Amino acid sequence: MVLLEKELVTNLKNINSQADINETRLDISDEELSRIDKEYCTYGDKIHAEPVPKVFRDCNGVFMYDTENTPFLDLEMWFASCNLGYKNKRIRDAVVNQIDTLPQISSHFQYDYKVLLSEKIAKANIKRFGTKGRVHFNVGGSQVIEDALKLVRNYTHKSRMFSFYGGFHGRTLGASCLTAGYRYRKPFGHFSEEAHFVPYPYCFRCPYGKKCDSCNYYCVQQLRRDFEDNCAGLYDHSSKEASLGAFFVEPVQGSGGYIVPPKGYFKELKKVLDDFGVLFVDDEIQMGFYRTGKLWAIEHFDVKPDVITFGKSLTNGLNPLGGMWAKEELISPEVWPNGRTHSTFCNNPIGMRAGYEVMSTFEDGNFESDVAAKGKYFLDGLKELEKRHKRIGHVDGLGLALRIECVTEDGYTPDPKLLHDILAEGLKGDLTYNGKKCGLILNKGSHYNNSITLVPAVTITYAEIDMALSLLDQLFTRLS
Ligand SMILES: Cc1ncc(COP(=O)(O)O)c(C=O)c1O
Numbered sequence: 001m002v003l004l005e006k007e008l009v010t011n012l013k014n015i016n017s018q019a020d021i022n023e024t025r026l027d028i029s030d031e032e033l034s035r036i037d038k039e040y041c042t043y044g045d046k047i048h049a050e051p052v053p054k055v056f057r058d059c060n061g062v063f064m065y066d067t068e069n070t071p072f073l074d075l076e077m078w079f080a081s082c083n084l085g086y087k088n089k090r091i092r093d094a095v096v097n098q099i100d101t102l103p104q105i106s107s108h109f110q111y112d113y114k115v116l117l118s119e120k121i122a123k124a125n126i127k128r129f130g131t132k133g134r135v136h137f138n139v140g141g142s143q144v145i146e147d148a149l150k151l152v153r154n155y156t157h158k159s160r161m162f163s164f165y166g167g168f169h170g171r172t173l174g175a176s177c178l179t180a181g182y183r184y185r186k187p188f189g190h191f192s193e194e195a196h197f198v199p200y201p202y203c204f205r206c207p208y209g210k211k212c213d214s215c216n217y218y219c220v221q222q223l224r225r226d227f228e229d230n231c232a233g234l235y236d237h238s239s240k241e242a243s244l245g246a247f248f249v250e251p252v253q254g255s256g257g258y259i260v261p262p263k264g265y266f267k268e269l270k271k272v273l274d275d276f277g278v279l280f281v282d283d284e285i286q287m288g289f290y291r292t293g294k295l296w297a298i299e300h301f302d303v304k305p306d307v308i309t310f311g312k313s314l315t316n317g318l319n320p321l322g323g324m325w326a327k328e329e330l331i332s333p334e335v336w337p338n339g340r341t342h343s344t345f346c347n348n349p350i351g352m353r354a355g356y357e358v359m360s361t362f363e364d365g366n367f368e369s370d371v372a373a374k375g376k377y378f379l380d381g382l383k384e385l386e387k388r389h390k391r392i393g394h395v396d397g398l399g400l401a402l403r404i405e406c407v408t409e410d411g412y413t414p415d416p417k418l419l420h421d422i423l424a425e426g427l428k429g430d431l432t433y434n435g436k437k438c439g440l441i442l443n444k445g446s447h448y449n450n451s452i453t454l455v456p457a458v459t460i461t462y463a464e465i466d467m468a469l470s471l472l473d474q475l476f477t478r479l480s
Contacts, residue, residue: 030055030067054427059086062457062464064441070429072439073467075454079443080254080286083313084361085457091316091357098353105349107342113352120359121310121325124295129304134331137323138346141285141311142170144322147341148248148281148309149174154340155330156279158245163195166202166256166447169248169283178248180256196234196244198223200253201261202447204394204405212262220268227276235276246279246307251297254286257446258403258453260396266301279330281307285322289313290362290458293371293399300398306330314355321351371458374465375399378454381469388473391418391480393450402454404472405446414450422452422475431474433467440471 033055037047047053056072058065062085064072077083084091098113105111118135125133136151138144153159161178163169169178176184177193185191199219203212210218226232227242235242251266253259273280282305287297291313298305307330311322329335345351375397382395382404393407393414406418422442429439445453456468 025057050424061085061087062460066429066439068429070437070439072427072429072441073464073471074441075456075468076441076443077455077457078317079312080291080455081312082317083289083291083458084316084358085459086317088316088361088459090361091318091354094357095318095350095354098350102349107344107347111349113349113356114347117352117356117359120356120363121323124359125308125325128295128299131304131327133325133327135323135325136331136336136341137321137351138341138343139322139348139351140320141309141322142172142175143343144285144309144311144324145169145175145178145248145283146172148246148307148324148326149178150341151307151324151326151330151336152245152279152281155335156245158243159193160244161193161195161281162244162247162278163197164200164250164253164256165197165207166200166253166259167195167197167248167250168255168445169250169285195248198247200256200259201265202253202256202259203262204259204396205447217262217265217268220265220272223269224272224275227272240277242276242278244278246281247273248281248283249298249305250283250287251301252287252292252398252401254401254453255445257405257451258397258401258455260398260401260403261301263301266298266303270303279306281305281309283309285309285311287401289358290367290371291399291401291455293368293375295362297398297401314358315351316354316358318354319348319351321348321355367458371399374458374460374462375402377462378402378456378465378468381465382454382472385469385473385476389476389480391415391476397454400454400456400458400460404452404454406450406452414446414448416449418479419444419450419452421479425475425479426471431471433470438467438471440468440475 056064056066062074064074102111121135122133125131136147138147163178163180165180167178167180169175171184177191178195180197199207201219208218227235230237233243270280282298284296288310292300294300296308307324307326309324315321379397379402382402386392386395390409390411391407393405393411395404397403406415406422407413408415423444426440426442431438431440443453443455445451
């Protein structure tokens with residue numbers, strides 16, 4: 001407890017000192033920004049989900065600062081893109097060094113950090129899965145999903161894939177075929193290669209009405225039954241060929257609401273996929289880089305993926321770099337030769353250097369035990385809140401990927417309005433902690449639009465977790 005108090009004092013000092021160090025801000029008011037925005041900016045991205053988008057001017061560690069310098073504890077971290085905290089000095093210094101050394105180089109020339117980062121990721125996977133593979137980069141998560149789709153199609157010659165109810169894999173046309181929500185495709189016509197969607201193991205609201213401890217993976221058995229049925233459209237028993245190429249899997253469902261599957265689920269699923277010749281693509285774009293306490297979330301489930309996609313926190317938010325790793329038989333130069341896919345910025349040096357430093361930081365630290373311990377501490381706190389607030393229906397987590405379901409008085413019916421109000425209230429910036437004004441940044445996700453997804457930096461301190469719990473408590477007290 002003494003340690004926590006000390007940490008907290010340092011933490012609040014950081015909050016105070018922010019006002020002094022922030023001298024590089026552009027001198028333009030929120031009102032002026034809003035006027036220009038209304039006239040010239042698209043409303044097609046996600047900034048205008050609320051009538052008045054919140055403006056921030058600075059960030060540090062786990063805090064964002066608005067125009068009045070009010071600190072907002074950030075439990076979203078740019079949708080899990082800054083797992084090592086804002087303005088992380090080590091990553092920042094490496095990027096500055098790269099800017100001073102080799103900031104630009106065309107993506108068809110060779111240089112050091114691109115090769116060395118590939119080696120780091122490939123070796124990390126040999127260590128974890130015993131599988132030799134190779135790495136291919138691109139700019140951003142959706143583009144990496146496109147590349148993974150091409151890789152699977154190139155190898156299997158199948159153009160349709162499996163994906164999960166609630167799955168989110170991006171918004172490019174190809175990735176939209178794997179993203180379950182119809183709202184993502186609705187304005188854009190017919191998607192002939194839309195995935196075959198299968199229920200996610202969302203046990204709190206099991207689509208089959210089963211109980212997790214007694215269902216014997218009923219949902220996986222349903223899928224096996226469809227493969228065994230010659231007339232269910234998944235498999236031709238005479239040629240022994242599946243009609244779909246791969247299953248794109250989120251090991252913990254991200255935009256679906258941070259749903260953690262039961263421990264043995266993916267092993268059961270993989271057995272079915274192996275029996276019928278379907279590849280397993282593990283999408284770690286949101287859950288990778290120690291979000292769950294492992295480099296890859298799939299490591300919790302004792303399964304060896306055929307392909308891994310990653311992005312977001314690869315560069316700690318300093319560059320939109322992503323990549324895919326695939327086992328050798330899918331990506332060897334004979335199968336995946338020069339120019340199979342490419343993009344101007346895919347091998348850019350700033351991203352590679354940031355990625356190399358992120359991987360090195362994880363190699364040098366004790367993140368596995370540290371994230372597990374902090375995740376437990378946070379989840380224990382959430383369970384206490386669940387006991388006290390009727391409108392919290394379910395809390396769960398794996399490492400520092402945590403969830404809260406907002407429900408009505410009956411304790412189960414999803415309450416999207418409560419979720420909306422809690423997120424909006426946090427952004428007002430009028431909560432208090434230790435006598436100081438502050439705000440809370442939260443993200444949402446889910447099948448029923450009622451879940452808070454908690455995505456703190458993996459560098460968050462115990463004192464900051466205490467602060468998070470206190471602010472959540474204030475929000476549920478105000479709005480329940
Ligand atoms: C699991 C997963 N895959 C793919 C994507 C798409 O990544 P991006 O937004 O960088 O295109 C996301 C983004 O949230 C994601 O969470």
